[in-house]
Amino acid sequence: MRPKLTDVAKKAGVSVTTVSRVINDYGYISQKTRENVMNAMKELNYQPNSLARSLHGKSTNLVGLIFPSINNPFFAELVEMIEQKLFAEGYKVILCNAGNDKDKEREYLRMLSANQVDGIVAGAHNLGIEEYNQVGLPIVSFDRKLSDQIPIISCDNYTGGKLAVEELYAAGARHIYFLGNPHQNGNPTDQRLAGYCDTLDRFGLTHHIHTVSFSESPSLKLFSIKKLLSESVADGIVCTDDLTAILVLQAAKELQIKIPEQLKVTGFDGTKLVQIYHPELSTIVQPIEDIALLLVNVLKERIAQPKEPLKQMQYTLPVTFLRRNSTFKLN
Amino acid sequence: MRPKLTDVAKKAGVSVTTVSRVINDYGYISQKTRENVMNAMKELNYQPNSLARSLHGKSTNLVGLIFPSINNPFFAELVEMIEQKLFAEGYKVILCNAGNDKDKEREYLRMLSANQVDGIVAGAHNLGIEEYNQVGLPIVSFDRKLSDQIPIISCDNYTGGKLAVEELYAAGARHIYFLGNPHQNGNPTDQRLAGYCDTLDRFGLTHHIHTVSFSESPSLKLFSIKKLLSESVADGIVCTDDLTAILVLQAAKELQIKIPEQLKVTGFDGTKLVQIYHPELSTIVQPIEDIALLLVNVLKERIAQPKEPLKQMQYTLPVTFLRRNSTFKLN
DNA sequence: TTGTAGGCGTTATCAG
DNA sequence: CTGATAACGCCTACAA
Numbered sequence: 001m002r003p004k005l006t007d008v009a010k011k012a013g014v015s016v017t018t019v020s021r022v023i024n025d026y027g028y029i030s031q032k033t034r035e036n037v038m039n040a041m042k043e044l045n046y047q048p049n050s051l052a053r054s055l056h057g058k059s060t061n062l063v064g065l066i067f068p069s070i071n072n073p074f075f076a077e078l079v080e081m082i083e084q085k086l087f088a089e090g091y092k093v094i095l096c097n098a099g100n101d102k103d104k105e106r107e108y109l110r111m112l113s114a115n116q117v118d119g120i121v122a123g124a125h126n127l128g129i130e131e132y133n134q135v136g137l138p139i140v141s142f143d144r145k146l147s148d149q150i151p152i153i154s155c156d157n158y159t160g161g162k163l164a165v166e167e168l169y170a171a172g173a174r175h176i177y178f179l180g181n182p183h184q185n186g187n188p189t190d191q192r193l194a195g196y197c198d199t200l201d202r203f204g205l206t207h208h209i210h211t212v213s214f215s216e217s218p219s220l221k222l223f224s225i226k227k228l229l230s231e232s233v234a235d236g237i238v239c240t241d242d243l244t245a246i247l248v249l250q251a252a253k254e255l256q257i258k259i260p261e262q263l264k265v266t267g268f269d270g271t272k273l274v275q276i277y278h279p280e281l282s283t284i285v286q287p288i289e290d291i292a293l294l295l296v297n298v299l300k301e302r303i304a305q306p307k308e309p310l311k312q313m314q315y316t317l318p319v320t321f322l323r324r325n326s327t328f329k330l331n
Numbered sequence: 332m333r334p335k336l337t338d339v340a341k342k343a344g345v346s347v348t349t350v351s352r353v354i355n356d357y358g359y360i361s362q363k364t365r366e367n368v369m370n371a372m373k374e375l376n377y378q379p380n381s382l383a384r385s386l387h388g389k390s391t392n393l394v395g396l397i398f399p400s401i402n403n404p405f406f407a408e409l410v411e412m413i414e415q416k417l418f419a420e421g422y423k424v425i426l427c428n429a430g431n432d433k434d435k436e437r438e439y440l441r442m443l444s445a446n447q448v449d450g451i452v453a454g455a456h457n458l459g460i461e462e463y464n465q466v467g468l469p470i471v472s473f474d475r476k477l478s479d480q481i482p483i484i485s486c487d488n489y490t491g492g493k494l495a496v497e498e499l500y501a502a503g504a505r506h507i508y509f510l511g512n513p514h515q516n517g518n519p520t521d522q523r524l525a526g527y528c529d530t531l532d533r534f535g536l537t538h539h540i541h542t543v544s545f546s547e548s549p550s551l552k553l554f555s556i557k558k559l560l561s562e563s564v565a566d567g568i569v570c571t572d573d574l575t576a577i578l579v580l581q582a583a584k585e586l587q588i589k590i591p592e593q594l595k596v597t598g599f600d601g602t603k604l605v606q607i608y609h610p611e612l613s614t615i616v617q618p619i620e621d622i623a624l625l626l627v628n629v630l631k632e633r634i635a636q637p638k639e640p641l642k643q644m645q646y647t648l649p650v651t652f653l654r655r656n657s658t659f660k661l662n
Numbered sequence: 663t664t665g666t667a668g669g670c671g672t673t674a675t676c677a678g
Numbered sequence: 679c680t681g682a683t684a685a686c687g688c689c690t691a692c693a694a
Contacts, residue, residue, distance in 0.1 A: 006687085250610070382671080
């Protein structure tokens with residue numbers, strides 16, 4: 001059996017109150033008793049039971065992270081960053097990979113509430129507003145509007161779309177395609193698409209919007225990309241994420257289309273992994289560390305003052321463009 | 332305030348016992364009262380408090396996952412798989428990225444124990460045996476011996492090293508180098524190295540062992556790899572992980588060394604991500620899903636019968652070789 | 663400076 | 679079939 005407070009108290013020859021006092025470091029305690037108690041705890045290898053303390057009203061220091069999947073390098077890096085920031089603040093993380101699964105997301109939400117987590121970072125968005133409002137916990141959202149009560153942190157998706165088109169245009173492309181998720185309300189892709197469209201308009205070019213479902217298997221995606229490349233006159237492609245962009249590069253290679261001479265390609269996300277292991281890809285870089293930091297800070301604020309009205313509903317962080325060989329021949 | 336059992340009881344006009352009965356579905360209850368209670372719960376949006384139930388002796392259904400980092404695609408895929416399997420069994424996951432940080436790993440261990448998790452999957456191994464023995468919780472380890480009481484699941488690292496050498500030899504390489512982590516006791520790389528050495532011996536070839544620290548930055552790694560390639564006569568390289576292998580391919584490209592004609596390269600891990608986005612890399616594929624499943628199953632067994640002596644100390648899962656263009660020119 | 667006792671939200675053992 | 683009530687391990691007024 002695990003040692004409990006009373007065991008320590010008995011061993012140290014004091015009352016539980018005293019032990020509790022040294023653990024939580026409050027009230028008056030003589031140096032001698034404190035040491036006694038400390039020793040007793042060491043000897044018994046005593047660990048206070050978090051459940052019991054939390055039950056009493058102390059917070060659990062647990063935060064739930066709901067994201068689609070950590071197999072996507074972008075989410076992996078974001079989640080890892082968030083975990084680091086939270087750890088530094090004394091929080092521990094419950095990982096909830098919701099996939100595209102409404103039920104799993106709902107079940108996780110229920111579980112997080114049952115486990116009395118202090119707050120939630122929501123990055124998967126299969127569910128509607130109602131379910132998130134029900135929860136009654138501090139929540140911050142990544143990249144999607146969930147409710148009037150839930151602040152949103154995201155990068156400047158609109159500018160991302162704009163920068164990509166400007167880059168391709170500058171590189172000489174005049175038939176610029178958009179390749180990404182199917183349109184869906186509230187999806188970050190929407191803003192990227194808007195940036196794309198507006199900028200094309202500015203240049204007096206025609207829109208070409210192609211959708212590849214995010215959930216489709218990569219080989220299917222690759223197939224439809226090859227179809228697109230061989231049937232179209234595209235000389236520039238704005239992809240809504242890096243992985244899709246890499247598939248475009250692969251397809252181009254197979255079809256002997258020269259990058260960037262015949263076709264220029266941009267990605268979106270700019271994870272370290274892709275930057276390092278696909279150094280040929282030009283891309284829009286999201287400030288992952290800043291996003292993580294802001295998510296954590298805003299969440300902390302909500303946890304500290306859950307009743308306070310939101311100071312700010314939407315936080316938008318700047319993106320940067322990383323030029324590599326897929327748009328301009330360098331060195 | 333969150334509704335509690337007594338609120339539901341009051342609303343339904345019954346006692347807490349009765350409510351508890353319908354929640355846990357045991358004992359006799361009339362259909363009518365059951366419905367009453369159900370309705371009351373719905374109306375109040377009642378969620379039982381896990382802390383309280385666990386405090387009473389019920390398990391928390393929480394499992395701690397300690398891994399170095401989910402930024403490495405291999406761990407990302409493994410952790411995601413484990414999370415899926417655990418979710419299916421009703422467990423929730425606390426994510427602990429320990430990095431190379433002894434203190435963080437120790438702190439996480441302490442926290443997991445304090446939070447009364449049901450068990451731990453340990454995949455980061457900065458700490459020694461004593462600390463893991465102290466915990467007094469069901470633990471399973473991935474790829475490293477932690478103690479006599481902790482079962483190990485791993486892939487057949489030795490055969491992996493062997494297969495890699497055999498492939499390179501078959502492809503015509505005679506100056507076969509080993510590139511990976513520095514040697515360290517208990518490290519899975521050790522077995523891969525052993526497989527490499529034994530097989531070279533069998534072929535009557537000389538060992539060439541080069542170490543790149545796992546924790547080094549990729550650009551430093553790339554630098555030392557280029558140095559290696561330009562100074563050596565290597566015509567085959569066994570890498571201990573895919574990411575290193577990709578760096579070798581990059582270095583070769585920069586140095587205008589033709590793959591596979593002049594240099595043949597194998598990786599290790601075989602994640603889906605690398606298979607898809609680096610389809611040119613031959614590699615040893617670890618059975619990630621099977622590993623995850625086995626980790627979860629063995630852990631479940633330990634949780635069910637913590638006192639039982641271990642049935643088996645070591646579980647080794649077979650690896651497979653995936654042949655791609657980095658060893659043999661295909662199609 | 664230290665100890666006693668009640669309560670946090672549930673479960674489970676007894677009686678009714 | 680249902681209801682009191684004593685735990686679970688810890689915290690914290692209130693006493694001493």
